[in-house]
Every structure is written in structure tokens, then in C-alpha cells.
Amino acid sequence: xxxxxxxxxxxxYLSVSVRDARLTHGGVRLFDGLGxxxxxxxxTCLLGPSGVGKTTLLRVVAGLAEPExxxxxxxxxxxxxxxxxxxxxxxDLLLPWLxxxxxxxxxxxxxxxxxxxxxxxxxxxxxxxxxxAGREGDxxxxxxxxxxxxxxxxxxxxxxxxxxxxxxxxxxxxxxxRLRLQELAAELLAGRTVLMITxxxxxxxxxxxxxxxxxxxxxxxxxxxxxxxxxxxxxxxPALLALQGELxxxxxx
Amino acid sequence: MRLLRAxxxxxxxxxxxxxxxxxxxxxxxxxxxxxxxxxxxxxxxxLLLGHAGVTxxxxxxxxxxxxxxxxxSALALASFRVARRWLMPLLVFSQAIPVFxxxxxxxxxxxxxxxxxxxxxxxxxxxxxxxxxxxxxxxxEPGWLDLARTMGATRSSxxxxxxxxxxLPAFASGVRVAAAVAPIGAVVGEWVGSSSGLGxxxxxxxxxxxxxxxxxxxxxLGLFAVALYAAVDALLRxxxxxxxxxxxxxxxx
Numbered sequence: 001x002x003x004x005x006x007x008x009x010x011x012x013y014l015s016v017s018v019r020d021a022r023l024t025h026g027g028v029r030l031f032d033g034l035g036x037x038x039x040x041x042x043x044t045c046l047l048g049p050s051g052v053g054k055t056t057l058l059r060v061v062a063g064l065a066e067p068e069x070x071x072x073x074x075x076x077x078x079x080x081x082x083x084x085x086x087x088x089x090x091x092d093l094l095l096p097w098l099x100x101x102x103x104x105x106x107x108x109x110x111x112x113x114x115x116x117x118x119x120x121x122x123x124x125x126x127x128x129x130x131x132x133a134g135r136e137g138d139x140x141x142x143x144x145x146x147x148x149x150x151x152x153x154x155x156x157x158x159x160x161x162x163x164x165x166x167x168x169x170x171x172x173x174x175x176x177x178r179l180r181l182q183e184l185a186a187e188l189l190a191g192r193t194v195l196m197i198t199x200x201x202x203x204x205x206x207x208x209x210x211x212x213x214x215x216x217x218x219x220x221x222x223x224x225x226x227x228x229x230x231x232x233x234x235x236x237x238p239a240l241l242a243l244q245g246e247l248x249x250x251x252x253x
Numbered sequence: 254m255r256l257l258r259a260x261x262x263x264x265x266x267x268x269x270x271x272x273x274x275x276x277x278x279x280x281x282x283x284x285x286x287x288x289x290x291x292x293x294x295x296x297x298x299x300l301l302l303g304h305a306g307v308t309x310x311x312x313x314x315x316x317x318x319x320x321x322x323x324x325x326s327a328l329a330l331a332s333f334r335v336a337r338r339w340l341m342p343l344l345v346f347s348q349a350i351p352v353f354x355x356x357x358x359x360x361x362x363x364x365x366x367x368x369x370x371x372x373x374x375x376x377x378x379x380x381x382x383x384x385x386x387x388x389x390x391x392x393x394e395p396g397w398l399d400l401a402r403t404m405g406a407t408r409s410s411x412x413x414x415x416x417x418x419x420x421l422p423a424f425a426s427g428v429r430v431a432a433a434v435a436p437i438g439a440v441v442g443e444w445v446g447s448s449s450g451l452g453x454x455x456x457x458x459x460x461x462x463x464x465x466x467x468x469x470x471x472x473x474l475g476l477f478a479v480a481l482y483a484a485v486d487a488l489l490r491x492x493x494x495x496x497x498x499x500x501x502x503x504x505x506x
Contacts, residue, residue: 064399087403093396096495097418110406110414139495159404 014084014162014193015040015076018061022068023053030056031219036212038163040076043186043194043231045204046221048214049251054197055167057214061195062087062165086159090168092148094140094155100127101136104154126154130184146177150184157188164189166196170203179235182206186232201247205240206233213250222250285465293465294472300454305473307450311367311439312481315374319435320428322375323382327424330383331390332412348380352438356445370442370450377438378431385427389420422496425489432485436478451477 021034030053038044048054059065061073062085075081094103104123108115127136130150140148149170156164169185170178186207198204204211209231210224225243227233233240267287273279274286281289294301326344329336356373363369393416401411443452451474458466490496 062399062403064402083405085403087400089396089399091396093394093400095397095415095418097421097493106400106414107404110401110404110410112407112410141495165403 013040013076016061016081016163016193016195017074018057019072019074021057021060021071023056023071024068025053025056029218034214034219034221036221038193038195039210040193041191042209043189043192043196043207044224045208045211046195046197046214047201047204047211047247047251048197048199048219050199052214052217052219054214054219058165058167058195058197061085061163081163084161085163085165086156086161088152088156088164088166088169090172092140092145092152094148094151096140098140099136100132100138100140100143100151103140103151104158106155107159123154123158126157127151129188130154144177146173146181149173149177149181153181153185153188162193164192164194166194168198169196171198171200178203179206183232190231201244201251202235202240205243205247206235207231211247213247215251215253282462282464285468289465290468290472293463293469297466297469301451301469301473304449304451304454304470305477307367308370308436308439308443308452308474309477311370311442311450312374312435312477314367315371315438316378316431316435316481318371319375319378319431320382323379323427323431324386324424326379326383327386327390328412328417330387331416332408344380344383347376352377353441356441359442360446365446365448370439370447373442374435374438378435381430381434382424382427385430386420386424389423390416392423393419421493425493425496428489429482429486432482433478436474436481440474 015038017035017037019035021036022032023030034057036044036046036057046054046057056065060067060071061081063082064087067073073081095106098106101120101123102109104126105115105119108119124133124136127133130153132147132150132154135143135147140151143151149172152169156166166185170181173181182203183206189207196204196208205227208227210226212224213222214220215222225247227243228239229237271286271288274284285293326340330340330344352373355376356369359369359372363372390412397415397419398411401415406414439450440452440455443450444456447453451470455467455470455474458464458470
């Protein structure tokens with residue numbers, strides 16, 4: 001129903017803020033009064049060590065976890081986020097019984113919408129853009145880990161949602177594959193509103209416009225660090241390496 | 254190669270059997286030699302085939318009915334909490350009472366014809382089919398469910414497009430078990446009371462000391478059971494090409 005925006009580009013004017021976020025897990029307060037803003041049309045990275053509660057924060061925004069009072073998720077247009085997010089996880093979550101093309105179109109299938117020619121064309125186009133032209137009819141099992149995550153990226157883009165949420169999407173890949181996918185993601189997600197979670201400072205610096213560090217117990221979110229230059233940034237950019245040192249210092253605090 | 258191995262195994266067993274008969278000089282009505290059984294197989298072929306046809310029909314119909322009923326039950330169990338609360342104890346209880354004890358009752362209610370044997374086969378396979386599919390439906394990868402939720406899928410759509418296909422490998426195991434035990438149900442039914450079928454023929458031959466005919470019927474039944482299992486297994490493999498096959502048939506020593 002909220003998908004009626006289909007022809008044309010996804011609205012990228014949406015910005016989202018989480019305010020007064022609180023999370024208690026097993027009697028331990030992981031964070032309280034935490035806030036973060038995801039600016040419209042930009043990639044925001046939330047960087048933090050594992051166990052800090054960043055995945056739960058993302059799940060709250062995604063509507064997959066119940067927010068603990070008084071957590072609020074606010075949108076710039078005041079409308080609820082339900083039905084307006086695309087979610088990409090660490091695992092590719094491809095359905096093994098569907099072909100690559102059908103996996104890209106799985107959202108359409110799940111909503112029972114007609115899977116007509118134009119959509120299939122769009123899915124083919126997206127697969128070509130992630131470098132998987134010609135693999136449409138293959139099953140996920142015949143793909144490598146990197147290729148599978150490319151399909152997952154195409155599936156995420158196929159959803160054309162105003163907000164893209166990514167939970168360590170490349171952390172299960174080997175270094176070279178990861179670097180290549182970061183470049184691809186930065187290109188394809190340009191202009192979209194994205195909140196991405198990662199524990200890799202370099203990854204955050206390469207593709208994010210704004211990087212927040214989330215550390216401590218109870219955890220706090222630091223001020224946004226805005227790496228200079230267009231994305232994706234080169235791995236050997238000296239400015240980037242200096243910032244990486246700064247981020248590692250903040251993470252270690 | 255596999256066929257050759259199977260042939261060698263069969264030959265060795267037959268030779269040992271014949272040797273036992275020669276060495277002990279056991280009377281023919283206690284243990285006929287393989288040659289005698291072979292003669293009976295050939296001479297009584299029309300009789301054996303006629304009864305085998307009846308048993309085959311019972312087994313196939315029982316299998317069909319049991320798989321159908323089991324699938325519907327499992328889907329109901331997975332979909333409705335009410336069904337889980339009311340049907341689950343009944344299911345466990347139905348498995349707790351030995352089906353063999355029910356055979357006389359079923360014969361009393363459904364008569365000496367095929368109906369009581371089909372019912373026996375159905376009851377004996379209902380439990381493995383239901384539990385295997387239900388288990389499969391309960392163990393869907395949580396990430397897939399999360400993804401489907403963010404995509405705005407309805408409960409029934411998730412069941413149909415995600416949980417059911419994901420449960421098919423588990424269901425296939427249940428159906429394989431069912432194919433292996435369905436002949437038992439039919440034959441037990443025939444023993445208790447019938448006028449045709451391999452079980453009846455075996456009982457009849459036994460009473461008349463036609464032990465060679467009994468063995469011939471047993472051989473036909475065994476061949477049947479193996480062929481049925483192989484056919485079901487091949488069918489399921491073909492239907493689920495994406496299923497990971499950890500049971501490798503060409504194991505290295």
C-alpha cells in the first residue's frame with residue numbers, strides 16, 4: 001500500500017531520529033537516554049564493539065524489536081516507519097529454493113503483488129549493476145559468499161524503501177570481497193537514507209557520510225564524525241587512515 | 254558397480270541359505286531352500302501378483318491418505334494455537350497406543366475389505382508425517398522471518414512462501430519413513446482379517462505348510478517395500494533439488 005511510489009525514484013527526503021532509547025537486557029541497562037539522527041539522503045554508520053546493543057537499536061528502528069519505553073523513533077514527515085524500510089543483515093538470507101532473480105523479487109512475491117515484466121526487468125537490471133548478469137536462473141547454493149551478498153544488496157535496492165537499514169552486511173566476507181562490496185554499496189546507495197551498523201572503522205570511513213561511535217556501558221553515542229571527500233573512499237587515503245586511528249581511540253575509551 | 258555389489262551380497266546370502274538347508278537337512282516345511290522358493294515364485298506367479306496388487310493398492314492409498322492428513326494436521330498445528338493446544342495431546346496419544354492393537358477393531362468397523370487395511374497404513378504413517386512437517390514448520394531460519402516482516406508479508410504469505418518450502422526437507426524425511434512403514438500397516442491389517450493380499454496369502458500358506466509359497470510372498474513383499482521406498486526417495490530428490498544432501502551416496506572409505 002505504501003508501495004505506490006513505484007515508478008520513479010524512492011523518496012529520499014526521509015530523515016529518522018531515535019530519541020531517549022533505552023535497552024535493558026537480563027537486568028543490565030545497556031543504554032539509556034541514547035539518541036541518533038539519520039539524515040536524509042546520506043549514509044550514517046553506527047560503529048561499536050559487539051554486545052553494545054547496536055543491533056537491537058537497529059531492530060527497534062526496523063520494527064523487529066519492541067522499543068523499551070521511553071524509546072521513540074521519529075520521522076521527518078511524522079508518519080510511522082512501518083512498511084518504509086529495507087533491511088539487510090549479516091547473513092544474505094537468500095531463500096535456497098528460489099532462483100537468484102526470484103530472490104531479488106522476493107518482497108514482491110511475499111506481498112502477493114503481480115510480478116510482471118517491468119519488475120522483472122528492473123530486477124535483471126539491478127543484478128547486472130551488482131555484477132551478476134547471466135546468473136538470474138541460478139540457485140543461491142551455486143554462488144560464492146560475496147555473490148550471495150550482492151544478490152542480497154540487489155534485493156534490498158529492489159524494495160525501493162525510503163530508509164535502508166544494514167546490520168554488518170559485509171562482516172562475514174573475506175577482506176578483498178568486503179572492500180569490493182563496500183565500493184558497490186556506496187555507489188548504489190548514493191542519495192539514499194541509510195543507517196548501517198558495523199564494527200569495522202575502515203568500513204564506516206569508506207562509505208559513510210556520518211560516523212557515530214557507540215561505546216561504553218551504559219552505551220553512549222558520540223558526535224558525528226564526517227570524513228571528507230566523496231564515497232567510496234580509497235583504502236589508502238591518508239586522511240582516512242588518520243581518522244581510523246581517531247575512531248579506534250574512541251572505540252577503546 | 255553398486256549393482257554388482259548388491260548382486261554379490263545377494264548371491265552370498267542365497268548360497269549360505271542353501272548351504273544351511275543342505276547341511277542341516279531341515280525339512281522343507283520348516284525352511285525351504287532358495288531353489289524351492291524360486292520355483293514357487295515362478296509357478297505361483299499369477300497368484301502372487303494378484304495378491305500383491307491388492308497389497309500395493311492398500312499401501313499406496315494409505316500412503317496418499319496418511320501424507321495428506323498428516324500435512325493438513327501439521328499446517329493446522331503450525332497456524333493455529335488452538336490446534337496446537339487441542340490436537341497435540343491427541344497426536345501423542347495416537348502414537349502411544351500400538352497400532353497393532355487397533356487392527357482387530359478396524360477390521361470389525363471397516364470390514365474384511367481393503368478399507369480397514371488402508372486405515373491401518375494411514376494411521377501408522379500419520380504420526381511421522383505430521384511431526385516431521387510440524388517440526389520443519391517450527392524451525393524456520395529466524396532471519397528469513399525478520400526479512401519477510403520488514404517486507405510487509407502477511408502471516409499466511411510467510412507460511413506459504415517461506416515456512417512451508419523451508420520445511421519441505423524435514424517433511425521429505427517423514428514421507429520416506431512413511432513409505433518404509435506403510436507396507437507394515439497393510440500387512441498387519443491383512444493378517445488380522447482379510448480374504449486377499451500378500452499378508453493373507455502368507456498366513457494361508459503358513460497354515461497349509463506351504464512354506465515355500467510363504468517365502469515367495471515374503472520376497473515379493475520385500476521387493477515391493479524396497480521399490481516403493483526407492484521411488485519415493487527419487488521423487489522427493491527430484492522435487493527438492495536445492496536440498497543440501499549431507500548423506501552422500503558415494504562415501505569415501
